[in-house]
Structures are given as structure tokens and as C-alpha cells.
Amino acid sequence: MNQTEKIELKKARDFGAIINDTFAFLRQNVALLFKAILIITGPIIPIQGILLGLHSADTVSMNLNSEMGGAFAGIFTLRYLLIIMFGILSYTFITLIAYELVVLYPEKNVGAITFDDLWKAIRRDFWMIVFTSVGSFFVLFFSIILLIIPGIYFAVVVTMVPIIRIQERNSFFEALRRSMRLMKGNWWFTFGLVFLLSIIMGAAGWIFGLPNFILTFTAVFHKADMTGSFYRVLFIIAGVIYQFSSFLSVIILVGIALQYYSLVEKKEGAGLLRKIEDIGRKNEG
Numbered sequence: 500m501n502q503t504e505k506i507e508l509k510k511a512r513d514f515g516a517i518i519n520d521t522f523a524f525l526r527q528n529v530a531l532l533f534k535a536i537l538i539i540t541g542p543i544i545p546i547q548g549i550l551l552g553l554h555s556a557d558t559v560s561m562n563l564n565s566e567m568g569g570a571f572a573g574i575f576t577l578r579y580l581l582i583i584m585f586g587i588l589s590y591t592f593i594t595l596i597a598y599e600l601v602v603l604y605p606e607k608n609v610g611a612i613t614f615d616d617l618w619k620a621i622r623r624d625f626w627m628i629v630f631t632s633v634g635s636f637f638v639l640f641f642s643i644i645l646l647i648i649p650g651i652y653f654a655v656v657v658t659m660v661p662i663i664r665i666q667e668r669n670s671f672f673e674a675l676r677r678s679m680r681l682m683k684g685n686w687w688f689t690f691g692l693v694f695l696l697s698i699i700m701g702a703a704g705w706i707f708g709l710p711n712f713i714l715t716f717t718a719v720f721h722k723a724d725m726t727g728s729f730y731r732v733l734f735i736i737a738g739v740i741y742q743f744s745s746f747l748s749v750i751i752l753v754g755i756a757l758q759y760y761s762l763v764e765k766k767e768g769a770g771l772l773r774k775i776e777d778i779g780r781k782n783e784g
Contacts, residue, residue, distance in 0.1 A: 548739025597752035707744035
């Protein structure tokens with residue numbers, strides 16, 4: 500596909516077409532995506548990295564000292580809670596960046612969407628997506644408590660809820676029911692798509708986690724003294740580097756958005772109807 504050729508989002512796609520168009524979309528919009536993620540989540544990344552680095556250093560230190568009970572207790576600390584909170588905040592912003600860009604994309608020519616356009620949409624929908632994340636968590640929590648199978652089913656269903664809410668402007672439970680209807684007969688297809696995109700994201704992101712892995716292995720192998728600042732600084736640097744892997748979440752998010760449009764087209768033919776209406780208007784003109 501030509502770099503400047505506009506991608507038709509609202510059309511039926513098979514597995515290969517979704518993967519190809521996901522990366523075509525990312526290539527066309529990589530500059531804006533990188534700029535938006537860097538500006539919006541940039542201040543969060545160093546904080547996450549510092550917290551994660553200190554947590555990793557303390558965990559290694561406890562394990563080296565055979566304080567298994569202490570290492571386990573170390574999970575439930577204020578620092579670890581902050582890591583989770585900042586991680587959720589970062590992922591919320593990346594979700595908004597990806598989906599708002601997808602929704603804005605058909606309205607303008609390739610490369611014409613600005614950061615201001617994106618930021619305006621993100622500010623508008625921020626709390627909606629926060630509450631969507633909270634709602635999705637409780638849906639998964641209660642479905643897992645009931646039985647493991649419903650938990651797996653809803654884990655796939657809720658992936659499509661944010662893009663449905665942003666595109667169709669409906670409530671959380673309406674979007675959840677909408678996702679269930681769209682995935683009826685297409686759940687395994689969607690599961691396979693998310694699974695494959697997760698593998699691609701993991702393969703692309705391993706390099707960001709490599710410094711932390713090497714550092715942890717070296718510290719444990721040499722029984723390093725973790726009380727000094729040397730290793731703690733190295734763990735902080737490795738933690739900051741690792742946080743950049745969150746940028747790759749856009750791969751899965753764009754793929755899910757294209758699957759949503761594909762399912763809508765297959766079940767409702769919205770894109771085809773729009774084209775027919777456009778032809779009718781041109782003939783009338």
C-alpha cells in the first residue's frame with residue numbers, strides 16, 4: 500500500500516488484512532503517535548522507571564538474603580501500588596491516543612490530523628475511558644469468580660468496549676452488550692487476533708526488558724551488594740528503558756479497532772450502505 504493512500508477503516512477484513520492494515524496505519528501515523536505518546540505519557544515514564552527500578556533492586560536484595568517472606572511482603576507496598584497506578588494511567592492515555600486517532604482518521608487527509616486535534620479528543624473522553632477500565636475490571640473480576648471460562652470469554656469481549664464507546668458514544672453496559680453481539684460467532688477469531696498481536700508486541704518489546712533481565716541475572720549470579728547506590732541506579736535506568744515498551748501497546752489497540760470496524764461491516768454493512776448513499780447523492784447532483 501502506498502504510504503499516502505488512505506486506509507478504508509470501515510470494511511470487512513480477514514485475518515491477514517487486519518494485520519497488514521494495522522501496520523500500514525501505524526506507518527502512516529507513526530510521527531503523530533510517537534509525538535503524542537511522548538508528550539502525554541512522557542512525564543509518567545521516568546516516575547514509573549524509578550519506582551520499578553527501586554522495586555526490582557529491593558526484590559533482588561531480599562532474594563539474595565533469603566528473605567522469601569520479606570520478598571513476598573514486598574509486593575504489597577505503597578511503592579508497588581504506585582507502580583500499578585501509574586501503569587494504569589499510562590495505558591489509559593495510550594488507549595485514548597490510539598483510539599481517538601483511529602476515530603479522527605477518516606475525517607481528514609493522511610497526515611492532516613494535528614496533536615491539538617488529538618489532545619482535544621483525549622481531554623473530552625479521558626474520564627469515560629477511566630470508568631470503562633474500572634467497569635471492565637469488575638466484569639472480569641466477577642466473571643473469574645463465577646467460573647474460569649466466563650473470565651476468558653469476557654477478557655476478549657472487554658477489549659472492544661473502549662473503541663465502541665469512543666466511536667458510538669454509548670454507555671459502558673450498552674458497549675459491553677454491543678461487543679458481545681459483534682463477537683457472536685467471531686470470538687475465536689478475535690481471540691486469535693489479540694493473541695497473535697500480543698506475540699508480535701512481545702517479540703518487538705523484548706529488547707526493552709533485556710537490560711533489566713541482564714542486570715538481575717548479574718546481580719544474583721555475583722551475589723552483588725545491593726545496599727550501595729551503584730546497582731540501584733542501574734536498576735532505575737533499566738526500569739526507565741523498560742517503560743518505553745508500553746508504546747508498543749498501540750499495535751494491539753489499532754488491531755482491535757480494525758477488527759471492530761470489520762465486524763460491524765460484516766454484520767451490518769454500514770460502510771457499503773454509506774457508499775450506496777454517496778452514489779445516490781452524486782446521481783441526484
